[in-house]
Amino acid sequence: MADQDIDRLQDRLRAQRVSFDKIPVIDVSALNTGGSLFEVAKEIRWALTNAGFFYVRNHGVPEAVVNGAFEETRRFFDLPLQDKMDLHISKSGLALRGYIEIFGENTDPKKTRDLKECFDIGPESPAGDAPFFGPNLWPAARPEFARAVYGYHQEMKGLAQRLMRAIAVSLDLEADFFAPRMQNPITIQRLLHYPPQEGQIDESVMGIGAHTDYGSLTILAQDDVGGLQVMNRDGAWVEGPPIAGTFVINIGDLIQRLTNDLYLANLHRVVNASGRERYSIPFFIDADADAVFQPLDSCVSAENPARYEPVTCGAHKFGRFRDSFPHLKTKAA
Ligand SMILES: O=C(O)CCC(=O)C(=O)O
Numbered sequence: 001m002a003d004q005d006i007d008r009l010q011d012r013l014r015a016q017r018v019s020f021d022k023i024p025v026i027d028v029s030a031l032n033t034g035g036s037l038f039e040v041a042k043e044i045r046w047a048l049t050n051a052g053f054f055y056v057r058n059h060g061v062p063e064a065v066v067n068g069a070f071e072e073t074r075r076f077f078d079l080p081l082q083d084k085m086d087l088h089i090s091k092s093g094l095a096l097r098g099y100i101e102i103f104g105e106n107t108d109p110k111k112t113r114d115l116k117e118c119f120d121i122g123p124e125s126p127a128g129d130a131p132f133f134g135p136n137l138w139p140a141a142r143p144e145f146a147r148a149v150y151g152y153h154q155e156m157k158g159l160a161q162r163l164m165r166a167i168a169v170s171l172d173l174e175a176d177f178f179a180p181r182m183q184n185p186i187t188i189q190r191l192l193h194y195p196p197q198e199g200q201i202d203e204s205v206m207g208i209g210a211h212t213d214y215g216s217l218t219i220l221a222q223d224d225v226g227g228l229q230v231m232n233r234d235g236a237w238v239e240g241p242p243i244a245g246t247f248v249i250n251i252g253d254l255i256q257r258l259t260n261d262l263y264l265a266n267l268h269r270v271v272n273a274s275g276r277e278r279y280s281i282p283f284f285i286d287a288d289a290d291a292v293f294q295p296l297d298s299c300v301s302a303e304n305p306a307r308y309e310p311v312t313c314g315a316h317k318f319g320r321f322r323d324s325f326p327h328l329k330t331k332a333a
């Protein structure tokens, strides 16, 4: 990047945070063409400073891969409850893979019970004792499910790594800043089903309670039902409606810590008041378990001292999981 470009980006460090009424849509074709990332980085910087969220279009992931994953997701959640309970996450040890029933995980447990069911997979690896690594729990009779979902997970990993390059540039870092910290990253590929919620809806039960994501980056595919909401700086919930051909991107706590709160891991939730089944497919990438996150020098100054202690990715993530899963409460990080 040319020096004057860096100066222009640094100007934005001093920008006031503004409220938003619409999540920006960013064309990221430059990520796939090897061209300059500067324009994309500029838009990402605005989005992550003010909203913590943006949509990407022209992301390079084939439509057939996304459609295939949705088709298998719907079929999976249509299975009898017992078949799904046979793959329950509590049977995966510390790998933390498998099925989570309705109300089984609550992201805002003091306030809200989550009217959703989930299925999680991650990088296939031998059983061990490192949290978030190990074998996946696949439904035995459905090889096409495993193929579609694992293939989707691999596509997401590629897109996430390309996006992290643009995020690095947006912070005036080298494009490959995150690469050494994401050699064998913790990733979770989640499938979600939100049954329609009838009657009066309040905060005691919602699709997913208000939360921030825990790691580095989330890439969300949603169907055409809608229901995602993101909080703006005035405390109002702004809709994140489905936009065909896009993914919704947001950052998690680790990047907020890294940027000393310059970038927002923003609160979001889902309310499925549509009367229809809603399906979504979020992919979460964190970093290597031992990667340390602490405020970047460029985000710390005398007027804005470091607000966070260093933390390893693995310890941070496991701590957040323990808060949402009853069966992990007694496990040490
Ligand atoms: O389903 C959605 O739209 C959002 C899901 C989400 O926020 C999450 O799984 O962390």
Ligand SMILES: [Fe+2]
Residues within 6 Å of the ligand: 211, 212, 213, 268
């Ligand atoms: Fe989330």
